Amino acid sequence: MKPAAFAYLAPRDLDEALDRLAEHGSDARVLAGGQSLVRLMNARLATPAVVVDINRVPGLDALEVRNSSGPATLRLGATVRQRTSELSPEVAAHAPLLAEAGAHVAHAPVRGRGTVVGSVAFADPSAELPTALLALDGRVVVRSRSGERTVEADDFFTGPFTTSLAPGEMVVAVEVPATAARTGSAFVEVARRHGDLPVCGVAATVTRGADGRVSEARIALCGVGERPVRARAAEDALTGSDGGDDAVAEAAARAAEGRSPIADCHGSADFRRHLARVLTGRALRTAIARAAGEATDA
Numbered sequence: 001m002k003p004a005a006f007a008y009l010a011p012r013d014l015d016e017a018l019d020r021l022a023e024h025g026s027d028a029r030v031l032a033g034g035q036s037l038v039r040l041m042n043a044r045l046a047t048p049a050v051v052v053d054i055n056r057v058p059g060l061d062a063l064e065v066r067n068s069s070g071p072a073t074l075r076l077g078a079t080v081r082q083r084t085s086e087l088s089p090e091v092a093a094h095a096p097l098l099a100e101a102g103a104h105v106a107h108a109p110v111r112g113r114g115t116v117v118g119s120v121a122f123a124d125p126s127a128e129l130p131t132a133l134l135a136l137d138g139r140v141v142v143r144s145r146s147g148e149r150t151v152e153a154d155d156f157f158t159g160p161f162t163t164s165l166a167p168g169e170m171v172v173a174v175e176v177p178a179t180a181a182r183t184g185s186a187f188v189e190v191a192r193r194h195g196d197l198p199v200c201g202v203a204a205t206v207t208r209g210a211d212g213r214v215s216e217a218r219i220a221l222c223g224v225g226e227r228p229v230r231a232r233a234a235e236d237a238l239t240g241s242d243g244g245d246d247a248v249a250e251a252a253a254r255a256a257e258g259r260s261p262i263a264d265c266h267g268s269a270d271f272r273r274h275l276a277r278v279l280t281g282r283a284l285r286t287a288i289a290r291a292a293g294e295a296t297d298a
Protein backbone atom coordinates (compact mmCIF):
# COMPACT_ATOMS: atom_id res chain seq x y z
CA MET A 1 0.00 0.00 0.00
CA LYS A 2 1.00 3.63 -0.37
CA PRO A 3 0.73 6.21 2.38
CA ALA A 4 -2.12 8.71 2.51
CA ALA A 5 -1.16 12.14 1.16
CA PHE A 6 1.03 14.17 3.51
CA ALA A 7 3.20 17.27 3.47
CA TYR A 8 6.93 16.59 3.77
CA LEU A 9 9.03 19.23 5.54
CA ALA A 10 12.80 19.04 5.93
CA PRO A 11 13.89 21.89 8.21
CA ARG A 12 17.53 23.00 8.12
CA ASP A 13 17.86 23.88 11.80
CA LEU A 14 16.33 23.02 15.14
CA ASP A 15 14.39 26.26 15.56
CA GLU A 16 12.70 25.72 12.24
CA ALA A 17 11.86 22.10 13.14
CA LEU A 18 10.33 23.23 16.45
CA ASP A 19 8.38 25.99 14.68
CA ARG A 20 6.91 23.47 12.24
CA LEU A 21 6.02 21.07 15.07
CA ALA A 22 4.37 23.90 17.02
CA GLU A 23 2.46 25.03 13.96
CA HIS A 24 1.04 21.59 13.11
CA GLY A 25 0.69 20.11 16.62
CA SER A 26 -0.82 16.61 16.67
CA ASP A 27 -1.14 16.63 12.85
CA ALA A 28 2.66 16.38 12.60
CA ARG A 29 5.04 13.46 13.14
CA VAL A 30 8.80 13.58 13.39
CA LEU A 31 10.63 11.39 10.87
CA ALA A 32 13.99 10.06 12.15
CA GLY A 33 15.13 6.72 10.69
CA GLY A 34 11.69 5.97 9.27
CA GLN A 35 12.04 2.27 10.09
CA SER A 36 8.77 2.24 12.01
CA LEU A 37 6.98 5.39 10.86
CA VAL A 38 7.22 4.71 7.11
CA ARG A 39 5.99 1.15 7.58
CA LEU A 40 3.02 2.42 9.58
CA MET A 41 2.28 5.10 6.99
CA ASN A 42 2.48 2.61 4.14
CA ALA A 43 -0.05 0.41 5.97
CA ARG A 44 -2.13 3.53 6.72
CA LEU A 45 -1.91 2.78 10.43
CA ALA A 46 -0.41 6.27 10.74
CA THR A 47 -1.78 9.10 8.61
CA PRO A 48 0.03 12.28 9.70
CA ALA A 49 -0.87 15.35 7.65
CA VAL A 50 2.70 16.63 8.03
CA VAL A 51 6.00 14.77 8.34
CA VAL A 52 8.91 16.75 9.79
CA ASP A 53 12.15 15.08 8.69
CA ILE A 54 14.86 15.99 11.23
CA ASN A 55 17.77 14.43 9.34
CA ARG A 56 19.07 17.76 7.99
CA VAL A 57 19.10 19.46 11.40
CA PRO A 58 22.76 19.99 12.27
CA GLY A 59 24.07 18.74 15.60
CA LEU A 60 21.43 16.09 16.25
CA ASP A 61 23.84 13.38 15.08
CA ALA A 62 26.26 14.06 17.97
CA LEU A 63 27.26 11.16 20.20
CA GLU A 64 29.32 12.62 23.01
CA VAL A 65 30.54 12.19 26.55
CA ARG A 66 29.85 15.22 28.73
CA ASN A 67 31.79 15.69 31.90
CA SER A 68 31.33 19.28 32.99
CA SER A 69 30.43 18.73 36.64
CA GLY A 70 30.38 15.38 38.39
CA PRO A 71 30.21 11.95 36.75
CA ALA A 72 30.32 11.66 32.97
CA THR A 73 27.14 11.50 30.93
CA LEU A 74 26.78 9.82 27.57
CA ARG A 75 24.51 11.79 25.25
CA LEU A 76 23.09 10.53 21.97
CA GLY A 77 21.39 13.06 19.70
CA ALA A 78 18.13 12.39 17.91
CA THR A 79 19.65 11.24 14.62
CA VAL A 80 22.39 8.99 16.02
CA ARG A 81 21.81 5.66 14.28
CA GLN A 82 21.39 2.47 16.26
CA ARG A 83 24.34 0.95 14.39
CA THR A 84 26.55 3.93 15.28
CA SER A 85 25.67 3.47 18.95
CA GLU A 86 26.28 -0.26 18.78
CA LEU A 87 29.78 0.20 17.33
CA SER A 88 30.77 3.32 19.28
CA PRO A 89 33.87 3.12 21.54
CA GLU A 90 32.25 5.77 23.80
CA VAL A 91 29.14 3.61 24.25
CA ALA A 92 31.30 0.51 24.83
CA ALA A 93 33.26 2.37 27.51
CA HIS A 94 30.43 4.23 29.27
CA ALA A 95 27.22 2.26 28.66
CA PRO A 96 27.99 -1.19 27.23
CA LEU A 97 24.41 -2.29 28.00
CA LEU A 98 23.16 0.08 25.29
CA ALA A 99 25.36 -1.58 22.69
CA GLU A 100 24.49 -5.08 23.85
CA ALA A 101 20.73 -4.39 23.77
CA GLY A 102 21.03 -2.54 20.46
CA ALA A 103 22.65 -5.52 18.76
CA HIS A 104 19.37 -7.43 19.27
CA VAL A 105 17.32 -4.87 17.31
CA ALA A 106 16.27 -6.16 13.88
CA HIS A 107 19.20 -6.56 11.47
CA ALA A 108 22.18 -4.36 10.64
CA PRO A 109 20.56 -2.58 7.63
CA VAL A 110 17.57 -1.55 9.79
CA ARG A 111 19.91 -0.41 12.56
CA GLY A 112 21.97 1.53 10.01
CA ARG A 113 19.01 3.81 9.45
CA GLY A 114 16.93 3.50 12.65
CA THR A 115 17.88 5.83 15.47
CA VAL A 116 18.25 5.15 19.19
CA VAL A 117 16.00 8.11 19.98
CA GLY A 118 13.43 6.99 17.39
CA SER A 119 13.12 3.63 19.12
CA VAL A 120 12.71 5.37 22.48
CA ALA A 121 10.11 7.80 21.07
CA PHE A 122 8.24 4.97 19.34
CA ALA A 123 7.89 3.21 22.74
CA ASP A 124 7.13 -0.28 21.52
CA PRO A 125 6.49 -2.23 24.76
CA SER A 126 8.69 -5.06 23.46
CA ALA A 127 11.59 -2.94 22.22
CA GLU A 128 15.11 -3.45 23.50
CA LEU A 129 16.46 0.11 23.61
CA PRO A 130 13.75 1.66 25.82
CA THR A 131 14.31 -1.24 28.23
CA ALA A 132 18.06 -0.63 28.28
CA LEU A 133 17.45 3.08 28.87
CA LEU A 134 15.38 2.24 31.97
CA ALA A 135 18.05 -0.07 33.37
CA LEU A 136 20.69 2.61 32.73
CA ASP A 137 18.72 5.22 34.67
CA GLY A 138 18.52 7.25 31.47
CA ARG A 139 16.86 10.56 30.70
CA VAL A 140 15.04 11.88 27.67
CA VAL A 141 15.79 15.46 26.62
CA VAL A 142 12.70 17.09 25.12
CA ARG A 143 12.47 20.42 23.28
CA SER A 144 9.62 22.55 22.05
CA ARG A 145 9.29 26.18 21.11
CA SER A 146 8.69 26.98 24.77
CA GLY A 147 11.95 25.46 26.00
CA GLU A 148 13.65 22.26 27.12
CA ARG A 149 12.71 19.70 29.75
CA THR A 150 14.34 16.48 30.85
CA VAL A 151 12.19 13.45 31.60
CA GLU A 152 13.42 10.43 33.57
CA ALA A 153 13.06 7.28 31.47
CA ASP A 154 10.88 5.88 34.28
CA ASP A 155 8.35 8.65 33.56
CA PHE A 156 8.68 8.80 29.79
CA PHE A 157 6.90 5.57 28.80
CA THR A 158 3.22 5.82 29.64
CA GLY A 159 1.64 2.93 27.69
CA PRO A 160 1.87 0.93 24.48
CA PHE A 161 3.44 3.23 21.87
CA THR A 162 2.69 6.24 24.06
CA THR A 163 4.98 8.58 25.92
CA SER A 164 4.77 11.76 27.93
CA LEU A 165 5.63 13.80 24.79
CA ALA A 166 3.08 16.53 24.06
CA PRO A 167 2.16 17.84 20.60
CA GLY A 168 4.80 20.30 19.44
CA GLU A 169 7.57 18.54 21.38
CA MET A 170 10.39 16.44 20.04
CA VAL A 171 13.16 14.43 21.66
CA VAL A 172 16.53 16.00 20.95
CA ALA A 173 18.66 13.45 22.82
CA VAL A 174 18.81 10.65 25.33
CA GLU A 175 21.36 10.70 28.13
CA VAL A 176 22.71 8.01 30.41
CA PRO A 177 25.06 8.39 33.37
CA ALA A 178 28.36 6.66 32.68
CA THR A 179 28.48 3.19 34.19
CA ALA A 180 30.04 3.31 37.66
CA ALA A 181 33.09 1.32 38.77
CA ARG A 182 32.50 -2.34 39.78
CA THR A 183 29.34 -2.37 37.66
CA GLY A 184 28.35 -5.12 35.28
CA SER A 185 25.41 -5.20 32.91
CA ALA A 186 23.67 -7.66 30.63
CA PHE A 187 20.81 -7.80 28.15
CA VAL A 188 19.16 -11.12 27.34
CA GLU A 189 16.03 -11.90 25.37
CA VAL A 190 14.00 -14.63 23.78
CA ALA A 191 12.66 -13.90 20.29
CA ARG A 192 10.94 -16.27 17.89
CA ARG A 193 13.55 -15.54 15.22
CA HIS A 194 16.83 -13.64 15.26
CA GLY A 195 16.02 -9.98 14.58
CA ASP A 196 12.40 -10.17 15.71
CA LEU A 197 11.10 -8.14 18.62
CA PRO A 198 11.56 -10.18 21.80
CA VAL A 199 8.76 -12.14 23.42
CA CYS A 200 10.47 -11.04 26.64
CA GLY A 201 13.75 -9.27 27.31
CA VAL A 202 15.65 -8.25 30.43
CA ALA A 203 18.23 -5.51 30.93
CA ALA A 204 20.19 -5.49 34.18
CA THR A 205 22.95 -3.45 35.77
CA VAL A 206 24.55 -4.53 39.03
CA THR A 207 27.12 -2.62 41.09
CA ARG A 208 29.18 -4.37 43.76
CA GLY A 209 30.62 -2.57 46.76
CA ALA A 210 34.24 -2.89 47.87
CA ASP A 211 33.08 -5.77 50.14
CA GLY A 212 31.71 -7.64 47.12
CA ARG A 213 28.06 -7.24 48.13
CA VAL A 214 25.54 -5.79 45.69
CA SER A 215 25.27 -2.08 46.41
CA GLU A 216 22.89 -1.20 43.58
CA ALA A 217 20.81 -3.07 41.00
CA ARG A 218 18.56 -1.93 38.20
CA ILE A 219 16.44 -4.44 36.30
CA ALA A 220 14.07 -3.60 33.43
CA LEU A 221 11.86 -5.91 31.41
CA CYS A 222 10.09 -5.70 28.06
CA GLY A 223 7.31 -7.86 26.70
CA VAL A 224 5.57 -8.35 30.03
CA GLY A 225 3.29 -5.33 30.12
CA GLU A 226 2.03 -2.28 28.29
CA ARG A 227 5.41 -0.57 28.51
CA PRO A 228 8.95 -1.43 29.53
CA VAL A 229 9.00 -1.71 33.32
CA ARG A 230 11.47 -1.66 36.20
CA ALA A 231 11.36 -4.77 38.41
CA ARG A 232 11.74 -2.88 41.67
CA ALA A 233 10.91 -5.79 43.98
CA ALA A 234 13.62 -7.81 42.27
CA GLU A 235 16.08 -4.92 42.62
CA ASP A 236 15.28 -4.69 46.34
CA ALA A 237 15.79 -8.43 46.78
CA LEU A 238 19.24 -8.26 45.25
CA THR A 239 20.51 -5.04 46.81
CA GLY A 240 22.60 -5.71 49.92
CA SER A 241 22.89 -9.41 49.12
CA ASP A 242 26.04 -11.34 48.29
CA GLY A 243 24.83 -11.75 44.70
CA GLY A 244 24.95 -15.54 45.11
CA ASP A 245 22.62 -18.15 43.62
CA ASP A 246 19.95 -17.83 46.32
CA ALA A 247 19.77 -14.05 46.02
CA VAL A 248 19.57 -14.24 42.24
CA ALA A 249 16.82 -16.89 42.41
CA GLU A 250 14.82 -14.73 44.82
CA ALA A 251 15.23 -11.63 42.64
CA ALA A 252 14.27 -13.58 39.51
CA ALA A 253 11.10 -14.91 41.15
CA ARG A 254 10.15 -11.41 42.23
CA ALA A 255 10.70 -10.05 38.69
CA ALA A 256 7.89 -12.30 37.47
CA GLU A 257 5.52 -11.73 40.40
CA GLY A 258 2.38 -9.69 39.78
CA ARG A 259 2.98 -9.28 36.05
CA SER A 260 -0.02 -9.43 33.71
CA PRO A 261 1.57 -9.88 30.30
CA ILE A 262 -0.48 -10.00 27.14
CA ALA A 263 -1.06 -13.35 25.46
CA ASP A 264 -0.62 -13.41 21.69
CA CYS A 265 0.64 -15.62 18.89
CA HIS A 266 4.20 -15.20 20.26
CA GLY A 267 3.46 -16.58 23.71
CA SER A 268 0.92 -17.05 26.46
CA ALA A 269 0.89 -14.91 29.60
CA ASP A 270 2.28 -17.88 31.59
CA PHE A 271 5.11 -18.35 29.11
CA ARG A 272 6.03 -14.66 29.35
CA ARG A 273 6.02 -14.83 33.17
CA HIS A 274 8.23 -17.92 32.95
CA LEU A 275 10.59 -16.02 30.63
CA ALA A 276 10.63 -13.03 32.98
CA ARG A 277 11.92 -15.26 35.79
CA VAL A 278 14.40 -17.29 33.74
CA LEU A 279 15.79 -14.33 31.79
CA THR A 280 16.12 -12.17 34.89
CA GLY A 281 18.18 -14.92 36.51
CA ARG A 282 20.33 -15.20 33.41
CA ALA A 283 20.86 -11.43 33.05
CA LEU A 284 21.72 -11.05 36.74
CA ARG A 285 24.23 -13.89 36.79
CA THR A 286 26.02 -12.38 33.80
CA ALA A 287 25.88 -8.82 35.16
CA ILE A 288 27.20 -9.95 38.56
CA ALA A 289 30.05 -11.86 36.98
CA ARG A 290 30.92 -8.86 34.82
CA ALA A 291 30.81 -6.57 37.85
CA ALA A 292 33.44 -8.82 39.40
CA GLY A 293 35.51 -8.60 36.23
CA GLU A 294 34.96 -12.24 35.31
CA ALA A 295 34.83 -13.28 31.66
CA THR A 296 31.38 -14.42 30.50
CA ASP A 297 30.17 -15.87 27.26
CA ALA A 298 26.68 -14.31 27.50
Ligand SMILES: Cc1cc2nc3c(=O)[nH]c(=O)nc-3n(C[C@H](O)[C@H](O)[C@H](O)COP(=O)(O)OP(=O)(O)OC[C@H]3O[C@@H](n4cnc5c(N)ncnc54)[C@H](O)[C@@H]3O)c2cc1C
Pocket (backbone or CB within 6 Å): 029, 030, 031, 032, 033, 034, 035, 036, 037, 038, 039, 078, 104, 105, 106, 107, 110, 113, 114, 115, 116, 117, 118, 119, 121, 122, 124, 126, 127, 128, 129, 165, 169, 170, 171, 172, 195, 196, 197, 198
Ligand atom coordinates in the same frame (compact mmCIF):
# COMPACT_ATOMS: atom_id res chain seq x y z
C1 LIG B 1 12.34 -5.29 9.67
C2 LIG B 1 12.32 -4.51 10.96
C3 LIG B 1 12.56 -5.18 12.14
C4 LIG B 1 12.55 -4.47 13.34
N1 LIG B 1 12.85 -5.15 14.49
C5 LIG B 1 12.93 -4.45 15.66
C6 LIG B 1 13.33 -5.09 16.87
O1 LIG B 1 13.66 -6.29 16.92
N2 LIG B 1 13.37 -4.34 18.01
C7 LIG B 1 13.05 -3.00 18.00
O2 LIG B 1 13.10 -2.37 19.05
N3 LIG B 1 12.70 -2.37 16.88
C8 LIG B 1 12.63 -3.06 15.71
N4 LIG B 1 12.30 -2.39 14.56
C9 LIG B 1 12.03 -0.93 14.63
C10 LIG B 1 13.33 -0.16 14.47
O3 LIG B 1 14.18 -0.33 15.57
C11 LIG B 1 13.07 1.34 14.34
O4 LIG B 1 14.25 1.86 13.87
C12 LIG B 1 12.67 2.11 15.58
O5 LIG B 1 11.52 1.55 16.19
C13 LIG B 1 12.29 3.54 15.25
O6 LIG B 1 13.42 4.29 14.99
P1 LIG B 1 13.47 5.24 13.75
O7 LIG B 1 14.63 6.13 13.94
O8 LIG B 1 13.41 4.44 12.50
O9 LIG B 1 12.13 6.12 13.96
P2 LIG B 1 10.98 6.52 12.96
O10 LIG B 1 10.42 5.33 12.29
O11 LIG B 1 11.40 7.66 12.11
O12 LIG B 1 9.92 7.07 14.04
C14 LIG B 1 9.23 6.18 14.91
C15 LIG B 1 8.25 6.99 15.77
O13 LIG B 1 8.98 7.79 16.70
C16 LIG B 1 8.71 9.18 16.48
N5 LIG B 1 9.98 9.88 16.59
C17 LIG B 1 11.16 9.53 16.03
N6 LIG B 1 12.12 10.38 16.41
C18 LIG B 1 11.53 11.28 17.23
C19 LIG B 1 12.01 12.41 17.94
N7 LIG B 1 13.30 12.78 17.89
N8 LIG B 1 11.14 13.11 18.69
C20 LIG B 1 9.84 12.75 18.75
N9 LIG B 1 9.32 11.68 18.10
C21 LIG B 1 10.17 10.96 17.35
C22 LIG B 1 8.13 9.27 15.07
O14 LIG B 1 7.31 10.40 14.91
C23 LIG B 1 7.38 7.96 14.97
O15 LIG B 1 6.14 8.08 15.62
C24 LIG B 1 12.29 -3.07 13.35
C25 LIG B 1 12.05 -2.40 12.14
C26 LIG B 1 12.07 -3.11 10.95
C27 LIG B 1 11.83 -2.36 9.67
